[in-house]
Amino acid sequence: MVKKARVAHVLIFPYPAQGHINPMIQFGKRLTAANRVKATLATTIFISKSMHLNESTGSVQIDTISDGYDESGYAGAESTKAYLSSFQSAGSRTLAHLIQRHSSSNHPIDCVVYDAVVPWILDVAKDHGLAGAAFFTQPCAVSNIAYYVYRGLLPLPVSSNLVSVPGLPFLEVGDLPSFISKPDVYPAYLEATLHKFSNLDKADFVLINTVYELEEKAVDAISTQWQILPIGPSIPSFYLDNRVKKDKAYGLSLFNSDYKTVTNWLEDKPPNSVVYVSFGSVANLGQEQMKELARGLKASNCYFLWVIRASEQALLLKHTIAETGKKGMIVEWCAQLEVLASEAVGCFLTHCGWNSTLEALCLGVPIVAMPQWADQTTNAKLVQDVWKAGLRVTSEEKGIVRGREIAGCIREVMHGAKAEEMKANAMRLSRLVRAAVSEGGTSAKNIDKFVSILEEQS
The missing domain is CATH 3.40.50.2000 (Glycogen Phosphorylase B;)
Known part of the structure; x- marks a missing residue:
């Protein structure tokens, strides 16, 4: 008998906020839809206790790490800087424990898909010999602007009335992300925004929650630095192509409806x-x-x-x-999607x-x-x-x-x-x-490419 190859196991680790968790858990459901990948969502202990889960979570499992604020989450930190520092120190330690625990199971982790705003997750993954995939939850246009600042090509504070960034139309200062247009107001967020590029060259994949046809010029411009895989839109399949069965909601919410x-x-x-x-x-x-x-x-x-x-x-x-x-x-x-569909x-x-x-x-x-x-x-x-x-x-x-x-x-x-x-x-x-996520569409092809590489490596 031929031994069946082990299914690749992906750990998905978003920043612990609903706007970051939802698109990444949707990506996980896409990965598991054809039974080719096992996916586990890692979130903080506090967020896990606040979640309202439903059947739409599907086959994505939930596991936890600590951000150092297990009883209060971000609200318990004295500042954004303090929270991000604690999240990194406690998160790095408990993420390592999580990876080690899974390593002795029947489904050891092969790849960590991490939220690009927390790049230290990639360092932990690499320390354990795992593949790492950066996941950008914002449009490619925003990443292009941030990378331009990171390289020193757009000095801060911005002094000109019009800003030129490859792949984008001319932008006024008010069109820039607030962390960049107002760097003194959001210093901790600006640092986090720029720091995501610090080790991106070590990532095996760069995934972005966008559609190539929405941002062709922006994607082409930043693809000169990394091989970008647009895999969006990461919303429930019911509203797109219905390829993921019973997928009508994100699967978790921090609010009641x-x-x-x-x-x-x-x-x-x-x-x-x-x-x-x-x-x-x-x-x-x-x-x-x-x-x-x-x-x-x-x-x-x-x-x-x-x-x-x-x-x-x-x-x-x-x-x-x-x-x-x-x-x-x-x-x-x-339920916002159901409202918008009305x-x-x-x-x-x-x-x-x-x-x-x-x-x-x-x-x-x-x-x-x-x-x-x-x-x-x-x-x-x-x-x-x-x-x-x-x-x-x-x-x-x-x-x-x-x-x-x-x-x-x-x-x-x-x-x-x-x-x-x-x-x-x-x-x-x-x-x-809708065409992008349908069979043969640009996003569907990119997801298939990501899964195929994981299958070859597992």
Whole structure:
């Protein structure tokens, strides 16, 4: 009898935040779909205790390491710098223990797919003789900008009004990631953003959660440094190609959702009549901005579904209910993909985090971009000026976006002179990204290439 080759085992290690965990666990589900790879997600003890798991986690197993804050997570650290330092020291030690524990099992780890913002994970993997794959959760455009800064080709602080980066259109300072446009405000994040390139040459693979056809020039430009494998979009297969069975949700969430109430409300609304409003799991708009947002939603005269986290509702709900009128619904959290897939939704008012941006593009929903920080400003630039699938709001000097500006952008995207063009562009992009993950598509081929190499090595 011929002995069957051992299935390769991949350890997937995201930065412990929902926006990083979700795309990486989706990649894991893609890897395990054909029973060619075993995948284990490594996360912190604190995050593991906070997860709301469901059957959509699929065959991806969960294992834990420590970030040094097992009872509180990031919130327990005195600063971002302190957390990142503890995460590296405690994480390196406990990750080594995890690898050693699996080495004596029937499925020792062959490759660590690590979040590019925590490059020390690659060092631990190499110390144990394992392959390492960097996973970039942001678009290629953002990595191009950061790498340009890392090489000293874009000195900080940025002094010119227009910035030229290979593979990208001319960028204004406000289009750059906030860590780069405001280096003094986010020093710890800037250091982490640049440090991911420090050992990238040691990685066996460089994976990025994007679609080649979305960012052809950006991917081609950075591919002169590394062999980039665009493998996105990493969202549940149900909304793309349905190749991963029963894959309708990310499989875990750090928040609870009452989607039945939301579904019933949406089903009662006409097609393309609702503005879906959500700023993700991290952004905090502040009281003044929340009040302006409420005024803008009311002035738009559109139905709207607004996600306000419980922590924000406790402080701001009294000030916002009076502004929203009777055309809005406020919820603490919801299943975003199911909302965006609803025929009632006509546009998405979003912070333009990359996961949210990809979800809107996958489902053909035009965007009103209201970026807050990090990569969101660059994503908003792509949405408005490159893909032409939405508009970006303009803020005042204090950084506040006034209600009249919000209302004007909503009306323009929903009913304005170019509304049909933006909708058509959004639908075209939806077809493009779906084709990328279908059999023979660019992303599907890259995933197959990654798996085939792992199979040869295991």
